[in-house]
Amino acid sequence: MAGAATYKRVMVEVGGLRFFPVEARYSLSRSANQVGRRIGDSLQGRAFMYCDAHDTSRLSQEDAIELWKMATETRDPLHKVSITYYAEDGDRVLSNVEFMGWINNFEFYNPAITGESRGATMGHGGAPQPALSSPSGYNNLLYLEMAVVLDEANVSKHKFTR
Numbered sequence: 001m002a003g004a005a006t007y008k009r010v011m012v013e014v015g016g017l018r019f020f021p022v023e024a025r026y027s028l029s030r031s032a033n034q035v036g037r038r039i040g041d042s043l044q045g046r047a048f049m050y051c052d053a054h055d056t057s058r059l060s061q062e063d064a065i066e067l068w069k070m071a072t073e074t075r076d077p078l079h080k081v082s083i084t085y086y087a088e089d090g091d092r093v094l095s096n097v098e099f100m101g102w103i104n105n106f107e108f109y110n111p112a113i114t115g116e117s118r119g120a121t122m123g124h125g126g127a128p129q130p131a132l133s134s135p136s137g138y139n140n141l142l143y144l145e146m147a148v149v150l151d152e153a154n155v156s157k158h159k160f161t162r
Contacts, residue, residue: 012049013082014103014146017066020058021049022138024083026097028148045099045148045158047083053108053140064108064142071106071144078102078149080157096161100154105145111138 010024024047031042051059070079078100087094150158 009086011084011086013080013084014067014070015079017063019051019060019063021051022058023050024048024085026083043150045101045150047081047097047099047101047144047146047148049142049144049146051142051144052138053142054138059142067103067142067144068106068108071103073102076102078154081146081148093162097159098161099148099150099158101146101148103144104147105143107143108140109143110140 008020011018011020012024027046027048029044031039033039051064053059053064079102080098081101082096082098084096085094086092148158
């Protein structure tokens with residue numbers, strides 16, 4: 001669970017796990033025919049989450065492992081998912097989406113590091129100092145993509161509220 005210093009713009013719950021990603025996107029789309037009319041049974045939902053795996057106050061190592069276990073399940077269980085967006089730092093709920101779903105993409109990676117030399121500055125002599133950083137600003141990232149299950153048995157569990 002996140003510590004007091006964690007800025008809570010969004011909270012995600014998958015099954016019994018609760019974490020605070022850097023970014024969480026929820027997308028709903030539907031196909032249209034050539035004249036712009038919707039095609040029946042074409043509704044698709046997805047959720048995309050980026051977590052700073054380095055910040056264990058927002059996502060613990062144990063919870064990252066549990067998410068991996070969910071992503072590698074051999075059966076076809078569904079998990080209750082809730083994404084809560086906040087207007088301020090965990091103070092007021094802006095919106096919430098709930099659905100039954102499963103993890104269809106689990107990526108754990110460390111963004112590439114770029115290096116550049118910083119030359120000596122005025123009044124400070126000496127050799128140039130290397131500056132290594134990631135373009136994203138994160139050491140390690142966990143990317144999750146979740147499929148929103150919208151079949152007849154689960155469409156009633158799909159909700160968007162404030």
